[in-house]
Every structure is written in C-alpha cells, then in structure tokens.
Amino acid sequence: MAAFDLSEYRDRVQRVSANMEAAGIDTLVILLESHMSWLTGYEGDSDYVPQVTILRAGDTDARIILREMDLYCAYPTVYLDHDRIECYPEDHIGTDERSPWDVIGRRIAEIAGDGRIGVEFSASNFSHADHQALVRVLGDRELVDGSRVVTQARARKSDAELGYMRQSAAIVDRALQNGIDLIAEGVRQCDVAARITHDLIAGTPECGGGPNRPVTMPTGPGVAQAPHLKWTDAPFRQGDQTDFETAAFVHRYACALSRTSVVGPPSDRLLHVHNAVLEGFHAALETIRPGVTCGDVHRGFSRAFLPHGVRKKSRIGYSIGVDWSDLCFSLQDDDETVLETNHTMHLIIGIWEKEDAYVFSETIRVGQDKGESFSNMPRELFVR
Amino acid sequence: MAAFDLSEYRDRVQRVSANMEAAGIDTLVILLESHMSWLTGYEGDSDYVPQVTILRAGDTDARIILREMDLYCAYPTVYLDHDRIECYPEDHIGTDERSPWDVIGRRIAEIAGDGRIGVEFSASNFSHADHQALVRVLGDRELVDGSRVVTQARARKSDAELGYMRQSAAIVDRALQNGIDLIAEGVRQCDVAARITHDLIAGTPECGGGPNRPVTMPTGPGVAQAPHLKWTDAPFRQGDQTDFETAAFVHRYACALSRTSVVGPPSDRLLHVHNAVLEGFHAALETIRPGVTCGDVHRGFSRAFLPHGVRKKSRIGYSIGVDWSDLCFSLQDDDETVLETNHTMHLIIGIWEKEDAYVFSETIRVGQDKGESFSNMPRELFVR
The missing domain is CATH 3.90.230.10 (Creatinase/methionine aminopeptidase superfamily)
Structure with a gap:
C-alpha cells in the first residue's frame, strides 16, 4: 500500500507537470529513486541497476520501468495501475551484450513521440556510461537537463x-x-x-x-x-x-x-x-x-x-x-x-x-x- | 590507521598500474569510493559530493582529492603522505557558481600532462552532469573509459x-x-x-x-x-x-x-x-x-x-x-x-x-x- 493518498500523488504529478511546462519539457525522464518514490510510492532499494520514472506533461500519472524482478517490489508499494509499471528482462543484467538502456530508451522514444525530452543529468545513479547507453538508442535527439524539475516541486511539505x-x-x-x-x-x-x-x-x-x-x-x-x-x-x-x-x-x-x-x-x-x-x-x-x-x-x-x-x-x-x-x-x-x-x-x-x-x-x-x-x-x- | 599493510596497498597500486599500461592509459581518474578505499584505506562515506583518486601509470602511490572537510576523514584512515591528499574549498559545495570539478579538473590536467586520461565512466557516483562539468575544464581532450581497470585488479583476494x-x-x-x-x-x-x-x-x-x-x-x-x-x-x-x-x-x-x-x-x-x-x-x-x-x-x-x-x-x-x-x-x-x-x-x-x-x-x-x-x-x- 502506498504511503500517501491518491490525491496527494496526483497533486505532486500536477506540480511537476507545471514545472515541466515552464521549462519547455514535454517528457521528463526521472532517475533519482527518491523522486520515483515521491511520485509513485515505490519503496524498493534497487537503483544500483537502471530504472526510470517517465512523466509526460499533462498526464495524470507517471510510468515506471524497472528490472523484471523489481516488479514485485512495486506491486505492494506503488499506487499506479499495473499497466503503468513496466520492466526489462533479467537477462539484461550483468552482461555487456544487452543493455537495459536499449529497452528503456526505446520506450522513452515511444512515449515521448516528437516532444522535447528532459533528463535528470545530475542524478547520482545516472552515470556517464548510462548516459552514453541512452544516447546510443535515442540517436541525435536533443536531451535537455531536467535535474531541477522535481526538486523544485517537493520543497514545501504537505x-x-x-x-x-x-x-x-x-x-x-x-x-x-x-x-x-x-x-x-x-x-x-x-x-x-x-x-x-x-x-x-x-x-x-x-x-x-x-x-x-x-x-x-x-x-x-x-x-x-x-x-x-x-x-x-x-x-x-x-x-x-x-x-x-x-x-x-x-x-x-x-x-x-x-x-x-x-x-x-x-x-x-x-x-x-x-x-x-x-x-x-x-x-x-x-x-x-x-x-x-x-x-x-x-x-x-x-x-x-x-x-x-x-x-x-x-x-x-x-x-x-x-x-x-x-x-x-x-x-x-x-x-x-x-x-x-x-x-x-x-x-x-x-x-x-x-x-x-x-x-x-x-x-x-x-x-x-x-x-x-x-x-x-x-x-x-x-x-x- | 589504514586497514592493510603498506606493502599490500603498494601491491594493489602496481597491479592497477599494470592494467593501465595494458589499456594504454597513462593517468587514471578513479571515482568509485570503494576503489579509493581499496587503493588508499579511505573509510569516509563522502561520495555524494565529487571526489577522485588519481593514479599515474608507474607511480608508487595514488593521490586523492576530497572536499575540504573530508581531509579529516582521510588523515586517520589513509596510508598516504599528506601531500598526496588534496582538497577543494567548502565554498564549492551547494552552489551553481563554483564547481568542485573546476578544481579537480585543473589538477587532473596538471598531473596528466600530455598523457592519455582514463575515467571510470560507469562509476555510480559520476553523474552525466559531473562528466559535463569535467569536460568543460579539460576541453577537447579525449577521455577513455577506464571503468574496468581497478575491478580487474581486485577480483583475487589476499x-x-x-x-x-x-x-x-x-x-x-x-x-x-x-x-x-x-x-x-x-x-x-x-x-x-x-x-x-x-x-x-x-x-x-x-x-x-x-x-x-x-x-x-x-x-x-x-x-x-x-x-x-x-x-x-x-x-x-x-x-x-x-x-x-x-x-x-x-x-x-x-x-x-x-x-x-x-x-x-x-x-x-x-x-x-x-x-x-x-x-x-x-x-x-x-x-x-x-x-x-x-x-x-x-x-x-x-x-x-x-x-x-x-x-x-x-x-x-x-x-x-x-x-x-x-x-x-x-x-x-x-x-x-x-x-x-x-x-x-x-x-x-x-x-x-x-x-x-x-x-x-x-x-x-x-x-x-x-x-x-x-x-x-x-x-x-x-x-x-
């Protein structure tokens, strides 16, 4: 069960969405696990492998993409409908052959469409190698730094x-x-x-x-x-x-x-x-x-x-x-x-x-x- | 007091140095705190701010650059001579005006000279924003990925x-x-x-x-x-x-x-x-x-x-x-x-x-x- 009422999560999403519009960002790729938790209730402790929260400006709810086994961390803690909780397969972990960012990057491209994409470049769990892997999938698309969009929305406490x-x-x-x-x-x-x-x-x-x-x-x-x-x-x-x-x-x-x-x-x-x-x-x-x-x-x-x-x-x-x-x-x-x-x-x-x-x-x-x-x-x- | 004997740290440095030479890296910028600890004894828990370990191939000891207050985490735990423990000032924390990477980047350039620089791109505490900040100082210099150099040296335990x-x-x-x-x-x-x-x-x-x-x-x-x-x-x-x-x-x-x-x-x-x-x-x-x-x-x-x-x-x-x-x-x-x-x-x-x-x-x-x-x-x- 998520730690807050549905109305509180929806209010947070609205505030982030407003910040995105002010920053000219149509789709925000959120990387910090504390931001994911704040927006969805997630209480896993999984961010040593790639995972993201994706929000489109104007959407009511975010989406999250996790490692497959972490679906079971999400179901008991997240308020989202299960079709907004996605995963990449376990065989993408611990190998140089297949990168989780291939799966995540393709979904980001699908969800973002032609819109402008912001990414939390300052997130401590988004290494430069992760950035390189994401850019390989997204190609020449311009990514803008969205590191402050969520932090600005969460300073005042409910x-x-x-x-x-x-x-x-x-x-x-x-x-x-x-x-x-x-x-x-x-x-x-x-x-x-x-x-x-x-x-x-x-x-x-x-x-x-x-x-x-x-x-x-x-x-x-x-x-x-x-x-x-x-x-x-x-x-x-x-x-x-x-x-x-x-x-x-x-x-x-x-x-x-x-x-x-x-x-x-x-x-x-x-x-x-x-x-x-x-x-x-x-x-x-x-x-x-x-x-x-x-x-x-x-x-x-x-x-x-x-x-x-x-x-x-x-x-x-x-x-x-x-x-x-x-x-x-x-x-x-x-x-x-x-x-x-x-x-x-x-x-x-x-x-x-x-x-x-x-x-x-x-x-x-x-x-x-x-x-x-x-x-x-x-x-x-x-x-x- | 460092956790291991001097001879053990020197042996580790030698093994990393050999891996660097095999990879064609003259100066390695090591970012993972566990790598810093393994090479120097450092037992702080400080890597939510920028800090680095720098090793030149062939050198007997590494150097570390920390936040100023973390000097006092280093002195009791690190085996290095104090002139190999450097810092950037406290007024570089929590501000957009001054980046720790300005200080760190200039020292990397000085230490590396004309040599080839490797950086741990996969380090979980080296965000893409950190990379951008480092590149701003180092300019057009080519940086190569040195993420595996230390890990390869530490698999076999003493x-x-x-x-x-x-x-x-x-x-x-x-x-x-x-x-x-x-x-x-x-x-x-x-x-x-x-x-x-x-x-x-x-x-x-x-x-x-x-x-x-x-x-x-x-x-x-x-x-x-x-x-x-x-x-x-x-x-x-x-x-x-x-x-x-x-x-x-x-x-x-x-x-x-x-x-x-x-x-x-x-x-x-x-x-x-x-x-x-x-x-x-x-x-x-x-x-x-x-x-x-x-x-x-x-x-x-x-x-x-x-x-x-x-x-x-x-x-x-x-x-x-x-x-x-x-x-x-x-x-x-x-x-x-x-x-x-x-x-x-x-x-x-x-x-x-x-x-x-x-x-x-x-x-x-x-x-x-x-x-x-x-x-x-x-x-x-x-x-x-």
Missing part, C-alpha cells in the same frame, strides 16, 4: 509528509539519547552505534523506523572532526569526544539530529566552542520565517557566531525530506532562495576544522511566522 | 582481505540466526530488523561490524518475492514467509548471507521450492573450482534445479568484496570469466517470481580445488 517527519523525529530523539546514555569508559564504539541503529529501526511502540544510513560518530583525538567517519570497535577512553550525526526515516522521510558528547569533564576550549555553536544555532533559528532567504539565515548565524573566534568554513544546512537531502536549497551566504511555510531543513552547525570539532543540528520546519524544531532533545553538550 | 571476510562471516551468521530466532506471531518485522542490524554492528567480542546496508526481508503474501524491499512495522502473522538477504562488513569487506523463514508449518509447495533451491545451490557449489567458468557454474546449477519445475529467470550470483559487489564477474550462462583461487562470490539462489518466493545464499571462496563457504549457518528452511 501535512502528511510533515506527519512522517514528526514520527521520524520522535524516533531519532529517543535513539540518540539511548546511544549517548550507553557511553562509558571501556564501552566499545560499535556497541553504541549498534544501540542507536537498533532504536532507529525499532522506532516507537506507535511507529517503526525504516531503512536508515550508518550513524556518523567519529570519536577521539584527531578523529572527532571527521564529518563522514562512522565508528570503530575501540573502547571509549577518558576525554574522548564524539560528534554524532544521525537520522530516522519513516517511509523514506528523514529527520536528522546531531549532538556532541565527551567522556569526563570537557576542556574549557570545548565549552567555548559549544557555547559559540549554540549561540549561532539559536541566532539562525530565530532568523528563520517565511520570506527570508537562505543567505539571511546564514548571516544571522554569522553575526552571533563569528565574534567567538571559532573557525568554520562550511555551510550551515540544506533542505531535507525524502532520503535525507532534498537538493532544493543550501543555507549559505549566496543562496537567495526565499523560504516559505513548510519548507524543511537540516540546520547543522558542524565544526570540522583542524583546531576544533563540534556538531549540533536539528531538523526545522518553516512555520507560519517562525522556525520550529522537530526535536525535543536537550540542547546540551553531553558529558558522560 | 590473505588479509580473506581475513576480514571471515570476520564478517562470523558476524553475519550470528546476526541472522539471532534475528530469525526472534520471529514469532505478533512480533513486529521492524523489531527483527533492528535485532539483526544491532548484531551486524556490535559484531562479536573479537571484532565489531562496520557500516552496513539495510536488511532485505520482504514478508508475507505478495511481498516475500520482492528482492529489494526491507521491512514494515506490521507484526508477523501465521503463515508469513520472509526472504532474508543481509551482509556484515569489516573494513568495508562484505560477507553476504540469505535464508528463508516461515511462521508455522510450511506448505508442500514451499518445501518443494526449498528442496529445489538447495539442490541447485549444492550443484553450483560442487562445480566451483579454479579453471571453471562462471557459465559452467550456472549450468551446473541448472542441471540440478530445472528438473524441479520451479521458474527462476535471474542469475545465481556475482563477485563480492569491497562494499558488497566487486563488479568483476556474474554467475550466468554467458559469462565466460575463468574462476581462480581466492576469487570470492555471492552465490545466491533467489526465486523472485510470480508463483514462488525463496532465497538462499552464502559467500564462497574459490579454494585450491573446490568452492568453500564462509558461512556455518544451517542450510535449512527456518520454521518459527
């Missing part, structure tokens, strides 16, 4: 989407708190990661969590400032700092959360960094409301944060939604996207610098007149 | 690599058994997934598990045959069949394992399918030895399996290693890759058909004279 994000929020708050509570000298990092991940999946008595990403939790001297390291099986030692970044997912909707912990008393410098980060976070949060730009939020942060003299070169967040990053906007000085009610973002103050490490984040909704956090986690540096 | 895979095997055996033991009428699917994932990460007292992928465990009528669905928070019901596919990872080295379970007595048909799958699996396993081809293994399977009259369209496995799929060979009729000692593969008999669902797999090493499983899990249909 009440049902916000409902799933609130469920994710309750799950991630509990999971991270339980993990941090487990930290003590001698406990292995992997056992803390295991507990957090367990709770991200088990969820709450009301709602289980979905597939997640590995917990980011670099730990210890020279490691805590690594933004994309996970854990080891080394035991926590006195003085070890850990920078946690994680998210829970419900029907692919992410609520992300970050906190920092330290075993034993924190240094004066760490307390200074914590205070600087928290002031910057609050200043950014207080800037958020409908009508301000992403740049305004970043400048609000900088005014409060920079006087503390802590170096931070990276941005302070980005839009969040399906599969974590929504690719809609970036919280940095030169992004002039105007925030609207029910935009959602991961406001993350990460210090990943030579001198200092710290991370603090929450997932935020733009409310009627202010930014509202999904999280109820205490805004503390956790001392264990 | 003793140290096999050691990590054995640790993964012990972890995944225990995790899947503990998860299946938890199944009972009324227990939620998500709680079983949570237990398995907990144990994949906590590992054994001797060795923790690394970042993993979500457990595949489609459950119930019309769902169990979905090869890439995970779990829901519905409770197990009498008669529910679950097809489990999972893997543990140690330093990115995967050992995969699949079993099928059913709540309450299995139907005669399910027992028939189980017997057919097991006979096919054993026949394939008995075919495996150095000198046979992938096609031989598939035909060995078919001779034992087809007489049972169960439909199965998909292949029966593929090479496995770093980050699960090694992209080296495929266990299907028309793959004439010759197996060698210490090739490793995921031998997976998955029935994902309209009529039947079943999955059974183990990870196999090609031994001196026979195929050897990494797994000690009982070869049963698990009845709960």
